[in-house]
Amino acid sequence: MHILITGGAGFIGHNLARLALGKGHEVRVIDDLSTGYADNIDALDVDFREASILDEDAVASAMKGVDSIVHLGALGSVPRSIEDPLRSHQANATGTLTVLDQARRADVNHVMCASSSSVYGMNPALPKGEREWTRPMSPYAVSKLATEQYALAFQQSYGFDSLAFRFFNVYGPGQRAGHVYAAVIPTWIDAMMKGEPVWVNGDGSNSRDFTYVETVCHVLLDASERRVSHPEPVNLAFGTNTSLLDLIEQLTALSGITPDVRHRDPRHGDVPHSMADNATLRSLFPDVTAVELEAGLEETLDWFRTLA
Ligand SMILES: NC(=O)c1ccc[n+]([C@@H]2O[C@H](COP(=O)([O-])OP(=O)(O)OC[C@H]3O[C@@H](n4cnc5c(N)ncnc54)[C@H](O)[C@@H]3O)[C@@H](O)[C@H]2O)c1
Numbered sequence: 128m129h130i131l132i133t134g135g136a137g138f139i140g141h142n143l144a145r146l147a148l149g150k151g152h153e154v155r156v157i158d159d160l161s162t163g164y165a166d167n168i169d170a171l172d173v174d175f176r177e178a179s180i181l182d183e184d185a186v187a188s189a190m191k192g193v194d195s196i197v198h199l200g201a202l203g204s205v206p207r208s209i210e211d212p213l214r215s216h217q218a219n220a221t222g223t224l225t226v227l228d229q230a231r232r233a234d235v236n237h238v239m240c241a242s243s244s245s246v247y248g249m250n251p252a253l254p255k256g257e258r259e260w261t262r263p264m265s266p267y268a269v270s271k272l273a274t275e276q277y278a279l280a281f282q283q284s285y286g287f288d289s290l291a292f293r294f295f296n297v298y299g300p301g302q303r304a305g306h307v308y309a310a311v312i313p314t315w316i317d318a319m320m321k322g323e324p325v326w327v328n329g330d331g332s333n334s335r336d337f338t339y340v341e342t343v344c345h346v347l348l349d350a351s352e353r354r355v356s357h358p359e360p361v362n363l364a365f366g367t368n369t370s371l372l373d374l375i376e377q378l379t380a381l382s383g384i385t386p387d388v389r390h391r392d393p394r395h396g397d398v399p400h401s402m403a404d405n406a407t408l409r410s411l412f413p414d415v416t417a418v419e420l421e422a423g424l425e426e427t428l429d430w431f432r433t434l435a
Pocket of ligand 1: 133157241242
């Protein structure tokens with residue numbers, strides 16, 4: 128089949144492109160390279176369109192001949208959205224609506240969207256089921272709530288098949304460090320390898336449901352192939368609850384490097400604890416198996432070693 132990946136030059140997108148090509152699918156990518164990298168896809172046999180998902184003509188052209196869309200294009204990061212909420216809104220909310228609207232016009236009626244666990248925000252429930260109330264704590268989280276709700280509303284309005292996945296802290300090879308909005312795992316591995324301090328925001332008790340990128344990509348591809356649709360958001364995580372201090376311990380044991388851990392003030396907009404109830408995921412994808420954190424961190428460390 129022919130799959131369009133928006134944001135396909137990004138971390139999750141290029142891992143998905145590689146997996147889909149390996150299974151014999153044709154892949155087209157639209158990405159404006161605002162946070163993605165051309166060299167992520169240089170070696171992949173994809174039809175790459177360098178354009179913004181806000182450019183209606185470019186999006187319309189990218190839809191031609193496509194069977195399914197995986198919409199990952201967005202400006203990630205809570206702090207980035209606090210610095211520049213309008214830009215995050217444009218890319219994430221207006222960008223999603225543009226993709227969905229052009230999909231409707233092109234009759235490509237299967238779209239999977241990337242929402243985020245950040246939509247639960249101030250809700251302290253653990254684990255978090257999809258019917259728990261949402262209360263975003265950042266403009267990023269609001270824009271992701273808009274993303275998923277547009278995708279689901281298109282089912283009712285236009286008879287779309289769609290899936291709105293809530294990703295929970297995805298990590299793995301290809302996720303880069305070295306920029307101000309980088310995620311915690313690559314940032315810490317990079318710091319450890321360079322002998323630089325590992326900065327913890329707060330006391331380190333915050334916890335996350337870390338999900339390995341390969342697991343996420345298998346679910347996305349399976350959803351494309353089987354044209355899965357669901358009327359409610361779907362948590363894409365496995366109910367693990369790793370505190371940041373536990374994560375440091377695991378990285379220390381696996382890498383053999385003792386980090387210089389330092390603490391600073393908690394970040395605005397950061398959710399304290401995040402852990403998925405994934406009963407919906409398991410009912411829609413009964414064959415899914417998750418790569419354990421230890422194995423995923425090993426692979427991630429190996430990837431960082433190739434960069435050294
Ligand atoms: N990585 C995570 O832990 C995580 C967690 C929750 C949700 N998500 C969501 O998953 C998706 C993919 O995340 P990622 O980690 O691969 O991020 P990423 O930043 O590596 O990838 C996003 C890609 O979208 C592209 N992009 C941004 N604005 C664009 C625009 N206007 N037009 C075209 N392309 C644009 C970027 O250049 C980048 O290549 C995003 O929607 C993100 O919000 C990720």
